[in-house]
């Protein structure tokens with residue numbers, strides 16, 4: 001089993017992103033690119049530590065952005081880079097823990113590297129000395145003249161690959177190539193090319209093409225959409241809610257914000273709407289925000305006989321403030337009587353309105369308890385709910 005150190009090189013001033021901060025500090029989904037890259041690699045088996053190389057003079061900005069996350073992300077050093085690519089790489093390599101037998105060098109502006117790809121590169125580097133992730137070139141390539149307007153020829157692309165990161169090296173292979181690149185003043189744009197130029201073999205490992213480098217505003221917008229959409233391990237969360245209220249004489253029966261004609265209603269400090277309470281708890285739960293009881297204590301006279309719609313609206317607003325919006329809700333009301341089937345669509349519409357969701361994203365089911373337990377004997381009603389929330393992108 002090899003021991004791995006990562007070196008994340010945060011080159012680039014962010015000018016192409018139109019930002020006033022180094023590219024790796026630009027936020028994606030609310031967190032700097034380099035933090036996301038560190039997170040993507042923090043779980044590597046055999047990881048001895050991660051080194052961050054910052055643009056010269058920017059160390060404290062990166063340390064501030066890291067904050068308390070440094071130890072969880074296994075960051076062992078934040079060091080300033082140099083003028084040339086190999087100088088930055090050498091600064092990072094000097095801070096690599098002595099126990100590391102493999103070094104994985106990664107662009108800090110590649111936040112979407114799959115852990116499996118990093119493991120594959122490490123394995124290939126351990127076996128062959130040096131390896132990098134590559135992706136096919138999908139566009140047809142043209143060679144153009146000096147002014148960029150005249151096409152000179154079409155370049156065959158079958159044997160061309162895009163170089164991604166991480167690029168992995170056995171420690172001694174990297175040390176030797178790096179020393180020669182620094183001493184020789186080589187012009188290099190990635191680390192594998194130092195080994196190539198030093199005469200070493202480099203293995204190409206097919207990588208996930210979505211492991212993109214975020215360089216331009218277009219890249220950033222695409223990355224935000226991807227993160228807010230179907231990508232990213234933390235783009236979605238699920239919450240669960242459950243509630244039960246006693247049925248008593250002399251109160252209106254409120255379910256899902258709808259008044260259902262019945263001889264009895266649900267007892268509660270508020271209107272006792274068991275379905276709205278379960279849904280609100282599911283939304284709060286998905287966003288990691290505790291529960292209704294904590295946010296709206298029954299000791300507060302403001303909520304006496306309150307329309308529980310306010311609780312669900314508040315839960316949605318609190319989730320939004322924490323960066324989450326509901327995607328869908330599925331709920332089940334368990335009641336012996338009355339028959340709820342005829343009211344299901346009205347409850348669904350009401351919930352969809354409160355959640356600001358299309359009706360087909362909300363589902364309400366009605367069940368009986370088969371005469372069993374407090375619900376079965378008509379003493380109480382129950383509701384269960386599951387809510388999915390999605391992380392809000394910057395443009396969402």
Ligand code: MG
Nearest residue numbers: 243244274277
């Ligand atoms: Mg309740």
